Amino acid sequence: MDASVQDELARLEERFLNDLEVQPVPIDSVLNTLRYLKQSPHAKLADAWSQMALGKLVELGDRPALVQLLSLLATWRSDIRAFGETCRSVLKKASQDRVWNACVDSVAFGEVAPLESLRRLGFLDNCKPGSLCLDKTWGFGVVKRIDDFYKRMVVDFTTKPAHALSLANAGENLVFVPSGHILAVRHRDPDAFARLIREDPAAVIRLALASFGAVTVTRLAGLLDEHRIVPAADWKRFWEGARKALKSDPLIEIPTKRTEPIIVREEALAYGRGWFTALRAERDIPAIMRSIAALEAAGEAVVLDDFARAALGDRLAFALKGAYNVDAALYTRLTLTVQRLKLATPPAAEMSRHLLDGNRFLAAAESLPVRDIALMVDFLLANESAAAAQLLAALPEMSYNLVAVTAEALIDDPAHVAALQTRCRELLAAPAVPPPLLVWVLRNLPKVVNWPLPSLYELMGQAIAIIEDQTLCGEQLRMQHQLQGLFEQAKWFEAAFTSFDPLQREAVFSRIYGNSAMGDSATQRMIVARMVRIEPALAERKQAGSAAESQAEPALRWTSWRSLRERQEQFRQMVEVEIPKNSADIAHARSYGDLSENFEYHAAKQQQAVLMSRRDEWDLDLKQMRGTHFANIDTAVVGMGVEVTFARGDGSTQVYSILGEWDRDEALGILPNRSRLAQTLEGRRVGEQATIPGTAGDEVVTIQAIRPLGEAVRRWIGAPAAPGGAASA
Structure with a gap:
């Protein structure tokens, strides 16, 4: 061995032995020496010296230092059972204290990873009467006493006072609650904490975020309800007060999406040259959008110079390139951000042409809120002369929100209102009427009263035909429910029915009376009663129809065997797959808490109502429907087959x-x-x-x-x- 290496080892050994002679032993210095040896060519010495250190610490009864040394050795050993037994033996030799030995016996040495056993032992050794702790099942608690004979701990939990649990259970599941934790603050002075909730909800939110870490708003509501700080019934009012105050807090950023956590900063963002330089280096598109959203939220406090504008334009161009031909909704949100910041690049004409090419605005509208859809349509109309014509051409393919926004944007524009009226007439007079357009027109009758559209009587007939259509799905099915809702609105339906002449009223009555597609029996009776109140002569038709129904056989209903089997398979899929999945979605959404503002829960419940209604309708239809191949049909007159x-x-x-x-x-x-x-x-x-x-x-x-x-x-x-x-x- 080289003489210089021998001298270094000698100096190292001398320092190590000196450390072991000091009381208390400087355990950090001892551990650093052992780590250095383990990584050097003399790793075998580390094992020998560690045994020397173990013997000394056992002799001194230095339990905390012993636990630290064993934790280091655990990272070098892979034999869980053998090293676990070594730990148990060494630790029990270090002290004859009964509580200590009860704890050593309760942390599963040899059964779980040694580091986990040592973690549990560290908790139990530091756990004293009065210690504040938290359990995932019982919540917040205060340790009352430790019983070494029965190896158990008694804890006063908020939800279960004087609860006895084994030391093994306590070591595995309990954690200490720091003195600054929201639960500890409440425990020390419940009255002052109650006043804080009433008078300064924002301070409670800051304390909760410091205690629980970065969580979503929904999760935060659940935690505060779970720990009986803010009950779910009081959350909405409490959160509204807190959110108003937090908006002006530069250290707190509340995300726009419920699925994203609240951001807590250590210091306020400074939108200087360094911030924009860092933004320019960012390549994660969601991170770019979050940063720019925070910048916009700062409002007039941020002044954008040429350097800042160049950085923003560069990153938005990068993000737009990433969304190009991939995500139309994201591309639209980025485009609107460029417009809000009044950036010259990327060019508005380039972005508008991309959204118009292939009618990408249709896909974008499916994932955007109404506010952004309106901004998108205004942007397209402002930057492309052909946008109005293209929007009108795509009207049959639009969702309701896009139809409404487009119509509202063009209705007051003298240059386009005539084209809008013509296009609406074409589509509403066609055999297959786009349900979203029909819903918009029927909801806005005062606005279109002078348009050259089919008569309200004809539109009513189209609406009934859509309500009767059992093949609709997605957006069209949603519009079917919206049309049913219009028929159930007394003010709208009675105004429409009153405008018809007697023959038209009789025709509408005949299509609605006894029509199961119009809703359940109570809904049908309500609509029929309104028609009879406006046109009393229809009461005779109603009585005659009732008498005929009681005597006549149900009318036969036919469809092809192909369509019948398809509907049977769709019904099976709905009952066995869609309805169970919806039930799981409701349960999952309910776990978010705060049902009053829980969009996912309300959407799932609304879908449940749709599925239950459709299941009942399809079940009845399948019982009444008959399959046929349309063989041997008489061709003397037009009819089925x-x-x-x-x-x-x-x-x-x-x-x-x-x-x-x-x-x-x-x-x-x-x-x-x-x-x-x-x-x-x-x-x-x-x-x-x-x-x-x-x-x-x-x-x-x-x-x-x-x-x-x-x-x-x-x-x-x-x-x-x-x-x-x-x-x-």
Whole structure:
């Protein structure tokens, strides 16, 4: 061995031995020496010297230093059982104290990782009567006494006074509550803490965040309720008071999303050159957005010079590039941020063209709040001359929020209002009306009263047809429920029904009375009662209908076997998958607490109502519906199971196949027999005329041919290739 190395080891050994002779032993110096040896070429000496240190500490009975040394050695050993037994033996030799030995026996040496056993022992050794602790089951508590004979600890928990638990349980599950913790503050002076809750809720929130760490608002509400600081029933009022005060606190940032934690800073943000330099180096898009949101929240306190604007423009351009063709909603939020900050780059024209290309604004609107949708539409109209025409062209594909925002943006603009009116007429006069547009028009009748639209009577018929449609899903299903809600609103429905002439009232009555799609029996009776109150003559129709219903057999309902099996599978999926998942979603959302402001909970409950209603409706429909291949159908008149060709006034012809209630395929020209077009053609013969709805209003057509279903349609329904001759189902 080199002489210099020997001299170093000699000096190291001399210092180590001197440390062991000092009382109390400077354990940090001893541990540093052992760590140095373990990492040097002389690692074997570390094991020998550590045994020397163990012997000395046992001799002195220095329990805290012994625990620290064993914790270091535990990181060098992988044999849990053997080293655990070594720890137990060494620690029991260090003291004859009965409580200490009871604790050593209770921390599972040899059963769990030695470091965990030593952690438990450290807790128990420092636990004295009066110590404040926290248990995940029982909450806050105060240690009353420790019983070494029965190896148990008695704790006064807030929820369970004088609760006895084993030392093993206490070491594993209890943690100390620091003196500055919110629970310790309340324990020391409950009256002062109660005043703090009433008078300064923001201070309580700051104390809670310092105690529990960065948590979401929902989790914070749950913790304060769990520890009986702010009950769930009082949370909304308490949080509103706290949030107002915290908005002006530069150390607290409340996120806009409920899923993000409240940010607590050690010092207020200084928006100087260093901050913008750091922003320019940031490459995480969510972090960029959070930083800029905090900057905007600072308001007029921040002055943006050229350097700051360049940094903001650079990072927003980077984020826009990341969202390009990936996330239309994120791209839109970034675009709106550029506009709010009045940055020259990225160029507004470039961003607006990207949102218009491929109608990306449609996808963006699905994930944006109404406020941002309105800002997006205003931005597009301000920066692209062709935006209005493109928005109107996309009207049938829009969600309700985007329809409403677009219509409101164009309705007061003389340059575009005529185009808006024309487009609405085209869509509302078509056989398939976009439900979101129909809902918007019916909700805003005073605004469109002078527009050249189909009559309110026709729109009412379209609404009933949508309510009757059992194939809707997603946004269209939501609009179906909105239309049902309009019919249930007394003021709206009575005003609309009053505007009809007697024949129109009778026609609407006949479509609503006894129609299960209009809601449950109580809802139907309510709507019928309103109609009868406005038109008393309808009472006779009601009585006649009731008598007929009591005597007549239920009308048969038919659809193709293909559609029936599809609906049966959809029903099975709903009952076995969607409804159980919704129940799990409700339970998960309820765990967030504060149900009054819990969006996830209310959304899940609303979805539950939709699913339960749909389950009952589909169950009844499946019991009434019959499957058929439409074989041997009479082709003398237009009806279910035939192919009909009619000629328009301009000489063009159109072919449709009319099938059952649940059958629809636009590409093959398949119509359900309860659609408006099918019902206007029903019963007509070759050569007869019928008035059907068209894009520019009603038009007269002539029936040219009535044939059996074509091969393509028969393949679609899975029927045998060759049609028969006599009527049968």
